[in-house]
Amino acid sequence: MVFVVSCTNLLSMGSESVKVVVRCRPLDDREKTLGCKMVLSMDVHRCQCFIENPGAVDEPPKQFTFDGTYYINQTTEQLYNEIAYSLIEGVTEGYNGTVFAYGQTGSGKSFTMQGVSEPATQKGVIPRAFEHIFESIQCAENTKFLVRASYLEIYNEEIRDLLGSNTKQKHELKEHPEHGVYVRDLTMHTVHSVGECERIMEQGWKNRVVACTLMNKDSSRSHSIFTIRLEICNTGKHSFI
Template sequence: MASESVKVVVRCRPMNDRERALNCKAVVSLDSDRGQCFIEKPGAAEEPPKQFTFDGAYCTQHTTEQMYNEVAYPLVEGVTEGYNGTIFAYGQTGSGKSFTMQGVAELAAYRGVIPRAFEHIFETIQNTKFLVRTSYLEIYNEEIRDLLGNDTKQNMEVRVDPICSSEEGWAGKGLLTSVVQTFSHLS
């Protein structure tokens, strides 16, 4: 069974083409062994960097595959054993959430957490009978959108189910939930 505690992990994405073209300087460094992140203040070499400690820290040399195997794999294993699991990607625009969660399809080592998790689930249950339902929502700038729905631009309401049954708990009003039978239905 996977751990029942909340874990906070940081990942520093590589610089993108625009940042490299502008000769941007990296101000974030990581000590992955200690789970520490250091942030330098540009132009203030005399000030020590701010230091933060996390349950895990992954730098630009780490692939999504490494991060998935160490962080998400145990969580997804727990899901296949019947436990609930959540991966919550948080950060400012451009910080690398999509890079980590969706990934780069052309580079196997950088395929995202989402496709890896679904592939993992379907490989695990391939010889058993399961009902797999999925929904996919995005919270961005305080707007909630159903990414599987017909109108992905429409803002949704999210409400707590007053009965709080095991089926619902909280619900996006009109959130599309689809039954899927294979990994290819998701990709």
């Protein structure tokens, strides 16, 4: 099960500042071999989850309500269009936005955020955001964009730059009185296309700390943050930013 939290400042557009979404993955081969059974069901129209206690058949299921629920037959494309699309639209208009995925090992965080190339409906949230951003840039008039990307991981309470020349080097977390919290000496890479973004993401992914677990032979052993920074300049004749 994956919890995705979307944060944005688009209050002026009538959307909530924080949305909490849950996604349920299907049983994997190991769980099927062990004879595990699904104890979670969803009412996706009411955004509700129901968890049964298999040891207490007479006990009513526990009920939880979220801003969005996605069951095993629903795609990342649906999740993106309904949850992340408006957030990325806000980013292209100058607002801050974050998609945060949380869950235990093997719950499907990487699958949701990074995804797979086939089928196309299961392409991850991050690659879809790349496409969305550059489509918006191509359609923008009288506007110039500078797009930069960074990728870091937090492992054993140490911050590492996954795109730096030395990925083992420890980086410090600092706070600026005007710009807020930042990571000192974190590299920012200018990108000009979806392809460049995907290559950077793949490069950083290869540098992450992974290890085998009972749930996943290539499980990530760290937290990671992929950031895209947009600088927008209005080039209209009588406009300035």
